[in-house]
Amino acid sequence: MKKLKVILYFPPDKTDRPFSYYLVKDYDLVFNILQAEVQPGKRGRLTVELEGTEENIERALEFARQNGVEYRPFNKNIVRNQGECMDCGACIAICPSGALYMDPIDWKLYFDESKCLVCELCLRACPVKAIDVNMFV
Amino acid sequence: MGKTFQEINEKIRTGEVVVATAEEIIDIVKEEGIKEAARKVDVVTTATFGPMCSSGAFVNFGHSDPPIRMNKVWLNDVPAYGGIAAVDAYIGATELSESRGLEYGGAHVIEDLVAGKKVRLRAKSYGTDCYPRLDVDTFITLEDLNQAYLFNPRNVYQNYSAATNTSDQIIDTYMGTLLPRCGNVTYSTSGELSPLLNDPEFRTIGIGTRIFLAGTQGYIAWEGTQFVRNKVEIEDGVTMYSGGTLAVIGDLKDMNTRYLRAASFARYGTTMFVGIGIPIPVLDEEMMEYLAVTNRDIYTGVVDYSVPKRSKPTLRRVNYEELRSGSIELEGKKIPTAPLSSLNRAREIANVLKESIERGEFFLQEPVQMMPTKREFKPLKDVGVE
Numbered sequence: 001m002k003k004l005k006v007i008l009y010f011p012p013d014k015t016d017r018p019f020s021y022y023l024v025k026d027y028d029l030v031f032n033i034l035q036a037e038v039q040p041g042k043r044g045r046l047t048v049e050l051e052g053t054e055e056n057i058e059r060a061l062e063f064a065r066q067n068g069v070e071y072r073p074f075n076k077n078i079v080r081n082q083g084e085c086m087d088c089g090a091c092i093a094i095c096p097s098g099a100l101y102m103d104p105i106d107w108k109l110y111f112d113e114s115k116c117l118v119c120e121l122c123l124r125a126c127p128v129k130a131i132d133v134n135m136f137v
Numbered sequence: 138m139g140k141t142f143q144e145i146n147e148k149i150r151t152g153e154v155v156v157a158t159a160e161e162i163i164d165i166v167k168e169e170g171i172k173e174a175a176r177k178v179d180v181v182t183t184a185t186f187g188p189m190c191s192s193g194a195f196v197n198f199g200h201s202d203p204p205i206r207m208n209k210v211w212l213n214d215v216p217a218y219g220g221i222a223a224v225d226a227y228i229g230a231t232e233l234s235e236s237r238g239l240e241y242g243g244a245h246v247i248e249d250l251v252a253g254k255k256v257r258l259r260a261k262s263y264g265t266d267c268y269p270r271l272d273v274d275t276f277i278t279l280e281d282l283n284q285a286y287l288f289n290p291r292n293v294y295q296n297y298s299a300a301t302n303t304s305d306q307i308i309d310t311y312m313g314t315l316l317p318r319c320g321n322v323t324y325s326t327s328g329e330l331s332p333l334l335n336d337p338e339f340r341t342i343g344i345g346t347r348i349f350l351a352g353t354q355g356y357i358a359w360e361g362t363q364f365v366r367n368k369v370e371i372e373d374g375v376t377m378y379s380g381g382t383l384a385v386i387g388d389l390k391d392m393n394t395r396y397l398r399a400a401s402f403a404r405y406g407t408t409m410f411v412g413i414g415i416p417i418p419v420l421d422e423e424m425m426e427y428l429a430v431t432n433r434d435i436y437t438g439v440v441d442y443s444v445p446k447r448s449k450p451t452l453r454r455v456n457y458e459e460l461r462s463g464s465i466e467l468e469g470k471k472i473p474t475a476p477l478s479s480l481n482r483a484r485e486i487a488n489v490l491k492e493s494i495e496r497g498e499f500f501l502q503e504p505v506q507m508m509p510t511k512r513e514f515k516p517l518k519d520v521g522v523e
Contacts (some may be wrong), residue, residue, distance in 0.1 A: 086398055086410060086479045090313045093321045093475030104463065107480040125314045127400030
């Protein structure tokens with residue numbers, strides 16, 4: 001089994017189709033939506049984590065391409081500089097997914113990258129700039 | 138049975154002193170009772186590490202040759218106040234860089250100095266017979282300065298309102314980023330570990346009290362600005378204290394950036410996280426009663442920061458146990474809460490202070506003058522000039 005985070009771009013005329021249904025049903029993928037911007041009549045964007053066999057993921061992405069849905073690997077992540085962090089908590093106030101959280105025993109800040117949506121709100125909230133966004137290819 | 142400052146200092150000298158942090162004392166009192174805890178424990182350490190805008194440092198640069206009477210001063214492009222003697226200046230934490238804006242301010246200059254970095258000094262003068270030089274542009278380090286001392290007019294807020302936002306827009310405040318429609322609540326005190334909530338009547342904390350200030354030993358210089366004594370009985374046996382503040386002073390040259398951090402809040406500006414620890418002597422059982430306070434008995438208000446007025450509406454009263462739980466109820470909804478001051482680092486300070494007392498390196502200083510009992514919190518009489 002393989003996990004892959006991708007961003008899917010839907011042309012305006014494709015946002016009304018139950019695309020994720022086909023991915024689940026025909027390709028047996030576990031499908032976790034991390035972030036969605038889908039409005040009727042507009043270009044849609046869906047950040048998803050796909051889990052399945054390598055072959056099924058490849059076939060599913062080929063199916064997407066043939067249907068006019070473009071995709072690219074999710075190539076950003078949030079990096080926390082532990083040395084700079086003061087464990088204050090300003091970032092957990094705005095983290096929508098709970099990826100940044102405080103342990104209620106030691107009151108240190110922890111970051112669970114698997115939950116991160118890379119919405120980047122924490123970059124603005126951190127008072128000591130201990131959070132950065134990392135681009136990779 | 139009582140203890141005096143002198144008796145406790147003697148125990149520090151002989152190594153017999155028993156010290157607990159303000160969190161540890163809660164369990165000690167639970168297990169052994171007020172009376173026994175007051176007999177056994179001599180000093181309780183309290184601490185806080187949060188953003189405190191009213192911070193800054195006095196510096197003396199030394200004289201150049203020919204000398205200059207600096208009347209305009211910039212440190213790394215941040216204006217410092219030069220309207221004092223020739224080469225003295227005050228660099229305030231919230232003053233912003235003229236080239237970098239909200240990202241970098243006086244707080245960052247102070248942190249850079251403490252970190253040993255070179256800081257660019259620019260100064261201008263109108264020139265006098267005794268100070269003929271008109272400008273200077275050079276680099277300085279903390280080591281080069283004759284004096285550099287932190288002097289913070291208002292730190293260690295006794296208690297502070299929690300913040301939320303009822304409007305439909307995200308707002309950026311000194312209480313952090315507040316999400317629309319009460320999307321979050323932020324708060325900023327160390328609660329049961331906080332200095333002025335453990336001596337709410339100022340029985341032991343006054344002018345002259347020796348404190349842990351950003352890694353070194355400093356002093357309480359005066360009442361803090363806007364000092365008031367608010368005391369409201371809210372239910373049987375529970376009193377809500379707020380309004381106490383402290384002016385503190387200490388040698389910047391001995392400070393540590395672990396406990397003195399520059400910060401920048403989005404669309405607000407710069408401020409400084411200041412680590413302060415205050416040792417409280419257990420003079421008697423009454424003092425121990427105050428020191429045993431828990432988050433359950435410390436209350437604050439949740440204030441709506443979307444109202445751009447001096448008096449902002451308070452939506453509800455809440456205790457720190459609930460704030461610390463990660464969410465509170467507000468108008469029937471569960472709202473996530475987040476701290477802005479670091480409890481983890483405050484605990485570290487309370488422990489560092491505890492250990493230095495146990496090692497006989499930190500002695501208690503009895504106040505030379507107590508804090509005022511009556512002060513008014515007056516608004517600005519904005520009467521105009523007509």
